[in-house]
Amino acid sequence: MTAVPTRPSSNGRARNPGPQPQLDLLRAQRAAADFLTALGLCLDTESTTDTPARMARAYAELLTARPFQPTVFPNDAGHAGLVVVRRIPFHSLCEHHALPFIGTADVGYLPGEQIIGLSKLARIVEHHARRFQVQERLTQQIARHLEAVLDPPGVGVVLRAEHLCMTLRGVQAPGATTTTTALLGTLADDHRLRQEFLDG
Ligand code: ZN
Secondary structure: OOOOEOOOEOOEOOOOOOOOOOOOHHHHHHHHHHHHHHOOOOOOOOOOOOHHHHHHHHHHHHOOOOOOOOOEEEOOOOOOOOEEEEEEEEEEEEOOOOOEEEEEEEEEEEOOOEEEOHHHHHHHHHHHHOOEEOHHHHHHHHHHHHHHHHOOOEEEEEEEEEEHHHHOOOOOOOOOOEEEEEEEEHHHHOHHHHHHHHHO
16 A cells, blocks of 8 residues: 655635536437447337436446435544544546446544544535545545545545456456545645554
8 A cells, every 4th residue: 555645725725516416317328328239239029128318327327326414523522542443445447448447445534623423424425425536536526525624734544445347358357456645734645644544
């Protein structure tokens, strides 16, 4: 695993992808019919006649995150230690092959004046995962989002995922996982904190 410390870009901290893109289901369904026919699937059977519509709906579901509010609270108790939620399951779609990559996220931060509901860390992961992605960008977006919402002294994100485009095709390396890391602020700069986050 390589830990790549990252810092806010000079033009501001957050590069969130914004609202979910509008999905055109009918257009996707028509295109799926062409796509599947071109790949040899006969759509004239009882079993397959609705396959283009099912395929369009399935992809739409994979590309739609549930809406949420990242509720934050004052850090009244003055908690000063790392807050980490580990092994948050996620799935996304690789934008190079439109195939899933599936894995877990460790998301943590060092609280400053605010804390966030723990379940919201999983919702931030889902918000960015349910769209066409590359794992490196997804990792950065989760970290920047948490930084923008909380303004904490430090943020850390580690994603481990299996990419079906790599394990089912191409090099065909079943079980191979890809690890990406984003560390911001004190988690990038403080050796002890970084190790606590990465080793925990
Ligand atoms: Zn891919």
